[in-house]
Amino acid sequence: MTTIYIDESGHSGDMVDNGTGYDFKRQPYFALAGVGLQDEEEWDARLQALRDRHRIPSGERDARSLASRPEFSAAVIHALLDRRAPLFVELVDKRYFICSCITSFQLLPSCLGYPESMRLDFLRNAVADFLHVHADAQVLDSFVASCLTPEAGTLHASFASLRDLATYTAEEEEDASAQVAKGFGRIVEAANTEYHALSGAQHQPWLEFLPPPELNTSSTQAWTLPNLTSFMRIYARIHLYYRHCLADVRLVHDQNFEVQRILGQGKAAAEGPDRAMALLCTPPSDHRFEEVAALDFRQSHEAAGVQMAEVVAGATMRFFRDLHTGRCVCPALHEAMMRLISEGDERTGYGLKQVVPTRQVRIGAEEAWA
Numbered sequence: 472m473t474t475i476y477i478d479e480s481g482h483s484g485d486m487v488d489n490g491t492g493y494d495f496k497r498q499p500y501f502a503l504a505g506v507g508l509q510d511e512e513e514w515d516a517r518l519q520a521l522r523d524r525h526r527i528p529s530g531e532r533d534a535r536s537l538a539s540r541p542e543f544s545a546a547v548i549h550a551l552l553d554r555r556a557p558l559f560v561e562l563v564d565k566r567y568f569i570c571s572c573i574t575s576f577q578l579l580p581s582c583l584g585y586p587e588s589m590r591l592d593f594l595r596n597a598v599a600d601f602l603h604v605h606a607d608a609q610v611l612d613s614f615v616a617s618c619l620t621p622e623a624g625t626l627h628a629s630f631a632s633l634r635d636l637a638t639y640t641a642e643e644e645e646d647a648s649a650q651v652a653k654g655f656g657r658i659v660e661a662a663n664t665e666y667h668a669l670s671g672a673q674h675q676p677w678l679e680f681l682p683p684p685e686l687n688t689s690s691t692q693a694w695t696l697p698n699l700t701s702f703m704r705i706y707a708r709i710h711l712y713y714r715h716c717l718a719d720v721r722l723v724h725d726q727n728f729e730v731q732r733i734l735g736q737g738k739a740a741a742e743g744p745d746r747a748m749a750l751l752c753t754p755p756s757d758h759r760f761e762e763v764a765a766l767d768f769r770q771s772h773e774a775a776g777v778q779m780a781e782v783v784a785g786a787t788m789r790f791f792r793d794l795h796t797g798r799c800v801c802p803a804l805h806e807a808m809m810r811l812i813s814e815g816d817e818r819t820g821y822g823l824k825q826v827v828p829t830r831q832v833r834i835g836a837e838e839a840w841a
Contacts, residue, residue, distance in 0.1 A: 474511070475557065475709060475764075476776030477724045479503045479698050480784040481792070493611055495565045500791045503701040504784035505709065505722075507557025508776045515775045521546050541801035544786035547779055548807040552814055559708050559820065560811070561701040562787055564827040566611075568697050570602035571595070571826070572682060573614050577629065578662050582669065582679040596829055601655050603828045605640050618681055626666065626677040633659045701826075702734050703741045707756035708820030709764070715757070720764040725771045725781070738766050755820040787811075787823065791833075809835050 481501040508514050522528075525543040551558050574595050585591050602610070613632040617625040637656030641649050662680065669676035706722070713720060724734060742760045771777040790808050793800050813835035815822025825832050 472719045472721060473507050473509050473557065473713075474721045474723055474776060475505045475507045475559070476774060476780040477503065477505045477702070477705070477722060478771070478777055478780040478784050479701070480781070480788040482698055493566050493569075493608060498788075498792070499565055499795060500788050501563040501565055501568075501697040501701065502784040502788035502791075503561045503563075503698060503705060504780045504787065505557070505559040505705045506551060506776055506780045506783060507559075508779075511775065514779070517550060518547070518775045518779060521550065541786065541789075541804040544782050545801070545803040545807035547782045548786065548811055551779070551783070552810055557709075557712060558783070558811075558822065559705045559712070560783060560787055560823040561704055562791055562823060562825050562827065563697045563701060564603075564831070565697060567599060567603050567828050568700075568826060569611055569614065570599045570606060573602060573606075573610075573633075574598045576682050577614065577617075577680045578633070578658050580662065580680050583662065583665055597651075598655065598658060600828050600830070601651060605636060605652075607636075610636050617677075621675075621677055621681050623670075623677055626680055630659065630663045630666070634663075698730070699733050699737045703737050703758075704756055704824070706738060706741050706764070707758045708824070710760060711755060711757040711820040715759075715761045717760075717762040717764040722764050722766045723774060723777065724766075724768050725777050726768040731768050735766060738763075755817045755824070757820075791827075 479502065481498045521543060525540060525546065527540060527543055578598060579585060579591070579595055610632045613625075613629040617629040634656065637652055637659055640652035641656065644652055666676060666680055669679060673679070709720065709722075710717060722738075724730060741758060742763050769777060771781060786804060787808070790800060790804055792798075811823050812833055815824075815835075
């Protein structure tokens, strides 16, 4: 049996708890890592050897305490890549994540009838990129309000803020940017027109333009939590990697009651035929589950795999955060992250997936970082 150990970093500040001006309490990125191990005793020994080499006391296990030891994090990443251990990492720009939710659920929802295609994926990316550049806090606040209080009034307000954004941007920008803004405005009008068409024939038509009903708590829409959607995407990537054969695969996360509830519900949703799952699990992944994996929870000090997933997630989050803020990045960690990016495989779902604006996607080539 293969065990995929999963842990996250940068969770503070979801869509609701978004800090000041959507700075997410200075944690703009979220990372989730899944590390697959077969021979756990062998990996226990490898991890201890790396700790000894980098002079890390056995009691120092929390990823936050290892933030000042990026060389150790780099060594863990290299060890996993050297042995081609199953490795699945999701890196999410939280502000872009909200823009993607606006795009997928409010502007280009399934009720508009667009067939899934590469062309539609390109359009979704272009719209989310536009929002990431131009949307202010009012636009994002209006969308958040429409999710937290789903009703006609809040949806109207969200559409109005998007319409105002299109108009203002088209007037202020020039040439190509103005044309993009006008195209964005037409998408807003198409969605708004479809909503009004449904209003006379459907009960609570606004639900067609919002994330699905919550799976988490009474105050937070589950689809707007990056940890849940990242988990569902990684699960779908694992499904692709193992070619639909998950009967001998076990998922293990650090023990935490709230996370247990969220991930348990998310796993069940991922395995179902929900249309929203298809929207969330973008390539490389496969959400058409034929077999399902087991899900378990263990204390991090009991499992080397959870510790390694914690290290990979923490290193990934801090690496992208430091690049974003202009901080100095440890050369050893930079090299390890470049390798992680470069060795990703779209055909199998292996490696690092970046849910970030197109212009910020890192491609793993050193010269691209200049």
